[in-house]
Amino acid sequence: MTLEKLHALFLEHPIICTDTRKIEENCMFFALKGPNFNGNAFAKDALQKGASYAIVDEEEHRASDRTILVNDVLETLQQLSTFHRNHNKAKIISLTGSNGKTTTKELINAVISKKYRTIATQGNLNNHIGVPLTLLSIKEDIEMAIVEMGANHKREIAHLCQIAQPDFGYITNFGKAHLEGFGGVEGVIQGKSELYDYLTSHGKYVFMNADDPIQQDKLATYSKKMGFSAIDRTYYNIEFVEANPYVVLEVEGIRIKSQLIGKYNFTNCCAAILMGKYFNVPLEDIKAAIESYQPKNNRSQIMDKNGHKIILDAYNANPTSMRAALENFHAMDAPDKTVIIGDMFELGPTAAEEHQGIADLTEQLNFEQVYLVGENFFGVDTPFQKFKSFADFKEFLTHQPLKKGTLLIKGSRGMALERILENL
Template identity: 75%
Template sequence: MIMKALHALFLEHPTICTDTRKITENCLFFALKGPNFNGNAFAQEALDKGAAYAIIDQEEFKTSDRLLLVDDVLDILQQLSTYHRNYSKAKVISLTGSNGKTTTKELISAVISKKYKTIATKGNLNNHIGVPLTLLSIKEDTEMAIVEMGANHIGEIGFLSTIAQPDFGYITNFGKAHLEGFGGAEGVIKGKSELYDYLKTNDKYIFLNADDDIQKEKLSTYTKKMGFSTNDHHYYNIKFLGVDPYVLLEMEGIQITTQLVGKYNFPNCCAAILMGKYFNVPLEDIKSAIERYQPQNNRSQILSKNGFDIVLDAYNANPTSMKAALENFSLMNADRKTLILGDMFELGNTASEEHQAIAELAKELGFDDAYLVGGNFHDTNTTLNKFKSFEDLKVHLSKKPLKKGALLIKGSRGMALERVLDFL
């Protein structure tokens, strides 16, 4: 099918569905395939539930004129999203990085939407399917689109950049995340920098954290850039005032009291402030947007329950974010501090070394109690409490309940450590 014709059809039916359980009236259903499913087999069901058309790529499923046959459904979805991105008048800001992508994206969206009609990636739909779906959510009146891009191997950010074709870009940091897929720390830097490569090749604009030596070096000769720093006056200065437990900062003499825990969230706020400055959002609106933003979905949330003051950071974990969380928690004022840490995933052959380092840091920082959960932590050489599974931890705490006080809960998503809240 000619892309112009498909796009015209999309403008008539501007809702995309890829799951028959979420069909809406007059949507376009894209029959994607996965390891354990074939969307083609559900295309007729999508029509029966109200979809206007279904896009399929297996001829045996074409049983009506409303089933549109293409060579590859995923490829067509990606091509359509790029076509729509260029059809629209919206400016696209793409961001990636090892840690803090989603929080930073939401902060940028909060600030930019104070002045512009803005759409942003929903949740963390930041892969080869999520990025196209975000681009296809651009409306006629959208002025700014903030597109989060995730990756776990070399080449992925470069590919997503060709789909999104960003006008602006930002990398949060280069940390120890997805080491298995990237082949180590150098691979992470190379993979995430593919966004820089795209932006520089296409003469686009880059935002940077000038206090990050890697970013500063990589962009030392590039001129279309704007950065923030706490000490380098060649860049926009933002002061870090402290954290207890929330980040306090100052821009141009205006103090901002955030609802974000941990110094590691300071640069995330700075990125949003920087873009607000670039796009001429009034300072008071920048302040208001950042102060009102509250983290959700187990990301550095502050909760109180049954005498516990809880830092719930159970959405994800890698060695860089784990170290930052521990160091931040150690600085919090509390009579008693307890850790519950879960395994960090996708570390490949560095898993043993990285889990050992975190166990040693937890011991060194001298918390009142610490509980390490998961096969990797269970294999560490430490005197801290270790449990091979969450169920083992649950049994232990049913017999010896946690003592009330401050509690940090952090681990990779697959550990689902938020379950601890159920039996405090």
């Protein structure tokens, strides 16, 4: 079947499913493969549960005329998404970076949707499967699609750019994330910069943080760009006011008070404001969008529970974001500060050094109480209490409840430190 014919079928059945536990009536089931599963084996089940068509790449699973055989299901899904992206009029804004991608994506969507019909990546569906699914969710009336791109190896962003073919792009930052896959910080810079490489080589428009020397260097000679700066007034000036605890900024004489904690969220707000300015969203609408946005899904959430004021930032962590969170917590005007931090994953050979560095920083910042959780932190040299596993820490809390006060909880997704809330 040609791509054109497959796309015509998709327009008649515009729901994509890749999991037979989530089959929707009249969807198209794509039989993807993974290290521990083979979707081909579930094609018949998908049809029985209500799927209109099943796309497979193994002849023996071609069960009926509603089963479409292709060479490679994943490649077909990606090619179909690119075809659909070009079938529609929506402009694509792509973003990547080491930290803040999802928050920035949500802020951009909040701002741009004040004037345009938009869609944005759901959750963090930002990989070689998630990006195609986002593109395939673009309806005919959508004007802007904000597409988040994640990667833990070089060439991944380049591949996602070939699929999404973005018209605009922005990189949040270059930090110590996925060092194991990228092979170090230089690898991170090269890998994330693949978005700018694609945009500049195709004459597309670039948004930038002009206060980031790496971005300045990468885009020094490129003309189709717009940047924000808190320092250089030759760029769009956005002034940082405070983050105690919420980020407050000023632009064109108008003060914007966000519901985001931490100075590290200042540039995330700036990116959304910059794009709003470029796309002619009225400044009062930009202000309303930023001020009404509330973080969720364990990302910089503030809550009160049983006498504790909690900063829950347990969605993910790497050395860059961990350092920023700790320094921000130190600068906050808050009583009785307690820190609970969990292991940072995917650091490869640098894991021991990076965890020791965070432990040393935490000691310098003089918090009232500090607890380190996870195998990596268990191996550091520190005066703080260490726990090899979450279970060990949970057991400790049953005998020694935490002192009432202000609590920072941060760790990598695999640590799932939000479980602590059940034990407060």
